[in-house]
Amino acid sequence: QSALTQPASVSGSPGQSITISCTGTNSDVGSYNLVSWYQQHPGKAPQLMIYEVNKRPSGISNRFSGSKSGNTASLTISGLQAEDEADYYCCSYAGSSTHVLFGGGTKLTVL
Amino acid sequence: QLQLQESGPGLVRPSETLSLTCTVSGGFISSRDFYWGWIRQPPEKGLDWIGSIYHTGSTTYNPSLKSRVTMSVDTSKNQFSLRLSSVTAADMAVYYCARLGSGSNVPWWSLDVWGKGTTVTVSS
Numbered sequence: 001q002s003a004l005t006q007p008a009s010v011s012g013s014p015g016q017s018i019t020i021s022c023t024g025t026n027s028d029v030g031s032y033n034l035v036s037w038y039q040q041h042p043g044k045a046p047q048l049m050i051y052e053v054n055k056r057p058s059g060i061s062n063r064f065s066g067s068k069s070g071n072t073a074s075l076t077i078s079g080l081q082a083e084d085e086a087d088y089y090c091c092s093y094a095g096s097s098t099h100v101l102f103g104g105g106t107k108l109t110v111l
Numbered sequence: 112q113l114q115l116q117e118s119g120p121g122l123v124r125p126s127e128t129l130s131l132t133c134t135v136s137g138g139f140i141s142s143r144d145f146y147w148g149w150i151r152q153p154p155e156k157g158l159d160w161i162g163s164i165y166h167t168g169s170t171t172y173n174p175s176l177k178s179r180v181t182m183s184v185d186t187s188k189n190q191f192s193l194r195l196s197s198v199t200a201a202d203m204a205v206y207y208c209a210r211l212g213s214g215s216n217v218p219w220w221s222l223d224v225w226g227k228g229t230t231v232t233v234s235s
Binding site: 003032034036038040045046047048051052055057087089091093096097098099100101102103104105 | 146148150157158159160162163171173174207211212218219220221222223225226227228
């Protein structure tokens with residue numbers, strides 16, 4: 001199975017909104033509402049930001065939101081802040097033989 | 112608060128077997144609502160799913176690594192382990208263990224708790 005497809009990089013200015021896409025197939029993103037998103041700062045472990053397409057874990061800012069249409073999921077960060085600069089990874093359930101599949105990651109730069 | 116901690120040799124010789132253990136504290140590995148997974152991240156690259164194990168010992172592996180991976184669980188020690196055989200330089204990475212929700216009342220099929228990661232170097 002191939003990794004999910006994400007743009008290598010996105011950028012935005014403080015206060016703006018950005019959206020990161022994550023494209024899969026009918027076997028993963030398109031078949032399940034089980035997409036999650038992770039934020040990773042340099043040298044740190046990833047942190048869960050969104051699960052089940054659009055749910056936020058406790059303590060995660062409501063500036064982070066998720067959505068899905070067909071085989072593509074999206075993460076939107078509104079009111080961009082300097083601390084949002086990080087790598088972001090999408091992940092999808094991919095069936096009982098594999099469980100999960102990651103995207104290649106997107107580097108977010110806050111200008 | 113649940114915590115995961117990876118441990119194991121930081122240096123493995125080429126062609127040998129990498130062995131890592133993840134110790135779970137603040138919770139029980141035998142919970143019905145979770146699988147326990149391993150993820151790796153080569154230097155300057157993205158996350159790579161290795162596989163997962165349930166407390167019963169049931170395993171699921173990334174097809175690309177399946178021939179070389181073995182996972183096991185020790186519920187008495189609240190630990191689960193990873194063995195990766197015949198390592199090469201391509202296996203050099205930070206290895207993370209994480210909790211994968213599989214129950215209906217938890218983040219479903221999401222990795223909600225991660226260890227800090229351990230760096231594995233492959234060199235003779």
